[in-house]
Amino acid sequence: MTQSLLGIVGLGYVGLPLGLQFARCGTDVLGLDIDPAKTDAINAGKSYIHHITAESIEEQVSAGRLSASTDFSRVAECGAVLICVPSPLGKNREPDISYILETGKAIAPYLKTGTLVVLESTTYPGTTDEDLRAVLESGSGMKAGKDFHLAFSPEREDPGNPDSQVAIIPKVVGGLTPACSEKAQEWYGRAIKKIVPVSSCRAAEATKLLENIFRSVNIALVNELKVVYDAMGIDVWEVIEAAKTKPFGYMAFYPGPGLGGHCIPIDPFYLTWKAREFGQATRFIELAGEINTSMPQHVVRKTGDALNGVKKPINGSKILLVGLAYKANVDDDRESPTYVLMDALKAAGADVAYYDPYVPVIRPSREHGHWAGKKSVAWDQATVAGFDAAIISTAHANVDHQQLVDWSQLVIDTRNVTAKLERTQNVTKA
Known part of the structure; x- marks a missing residue:
């Protein structure tokens, strides 16, 4: 039996x-x-x-x-x-x-x-x-x-x-x-x-890699265009919304502060490594990886520019990262770009904290063990107003972003969640 x-x-x-x-x-x-x-x-x-x-x-x-x-x-x-x-x-x-x-x-x-x-x-x-x-x-x-x-x-x-x-x-x-x-x-x-x-097993393995390489390359494309269009004074989010009205030949992807999760930042490089065994180069994959991993530094630069506008340096500023999970509405923080932002800002001399209703305490991990035990700050006006700047790194639906904007001195929005808010005078898109 x-x-x-x-x-x-x-x-x-x-x-x-x-x-x-x-x-x-x-x-x-x-x-x-x-x-x-x-x-x-x-x-x-x-x-x-x-x-x-x-x-x-x-x-x-x-x-x-x-x-x-x-x-x-x-x-x-x-x-x-x-x-x-x-x-x-x-x-x-x-x-x-x-x-x-x-x-x-x-x-x-x-x-x-x-x-x-x-x-x-x-x-x-x-x-x-x-x-x-x-x-x-x-x-x-x-x-x-x-x-x-x-x-x-x-x-x-x-x-x-x-x-x-x-x-x-x-x-x-x-x-x-x-x-x-x-x-x-x-x-x-x-x-x-x-x-x-x-x-075969290999065809099934290759199928999964193709799915995530497709996403990685297209996210890298919009991340690169975000930087290029920003230099031209063009809002990449407006462009994407217009482009996705085309009923054929286009699929919308969205920029962000970097890649996170256990798939897209990792899986493409499994093929890159294996391809070398066959003497093959994976230039699209490697270029996409370079662009996506550079996005946290772009956010840090935009944060520095916003602080400079009010005569404050990053060094010595208190900065709040809003969202630690790698994507909205989950508690999965694996490979989250927020960790990269926290590391970069701390290295630049900032006093860094985070708020995430799904991740109340940072768990031990191989990659980000130095942050283990750090707790999410309280969500109230007095706490949020005490930071020199807040960076929206993950767009959780249960976070009141209008409150964030109203309470904060500066907000750097990497997810375009403030686009439909009533009051956004202190918001910088990154």
Whole structure:
């Protein structure tokens, strides 16, 4: 009899929503994570991610369809295991697939004949059928495509977007063999309406990279045009609004203070790194990366100009960053450009603080550990008015930006959220 329990390794912004969707559709789900705080929270019916309600977790836990554990030996109970762990970049923009490989080593001894293993973490083509496959085969003593099934299916989560629902987002699936692909399609078909099979693991890996490279390059384009048009006295936001009325051949992208999140700032460079193995250059990707990573410095310059206009230098000024999460209406601060702004402003001598209703305290992280423990300031007139300038770096819908403008001495708006406010005399767009 085929084992019907689904294991999901990594209970973060990808793994938890995926597990909930499978559970809602009647599949028994075992969440696995090395963090006992997450597994304990799930078993208690609690949520640690803002846009996922405790009620949605508690419902599936009470029904007996969702449980969580730190015991990876329980993989032996599973008919399929989906790997949803981080795939960051190293200091020199080289891929760090250590989380993927360590997961492979952890589950390999417990794989059974016929088990399906699917990698969902974004990575370069070849990771699944070369790197992960080698670890799984070595640790299990079995052969992928013969004794167990292996596939890649890229995650397509968009936290904070109400239209982003796991059930209705088409699922790309590429297997090591046709049988592997069929097995993966069978499992995903239990919970997701449309499955998009491709010819191989590598084609599926490349699909995810294309999606995020497309976004990175187009965001870089509007970021560059923002600087160029600003020098010409043209409002890039007005231009974008006009351009997007064209019903064909144009898709609107928006500038900002830099790129954030676990996908767009990172994923394109997985292909850049792999392309070098084949003697290929990825000039668009690298140029887009240069432009996007330069945007925080543009914001710092605009902040300096605004302060100079009232005869204040950045050095010694108190500056408030409004929004720490990488995008609006989520609590995910991974790779947030606000951290880059905080570092740059502090290096210039500013006294830096932040406000974010979704991130009350900065959590420890590998990249921004020096800010760990810093708390969001209070949201009241006396506190906000005490800063020499406020920078809107993330446009949360539950932040009253009119209050911010009314209370602040200067506001630097990187998201165009002040465009429709009544009083904006003290606002500089950046």
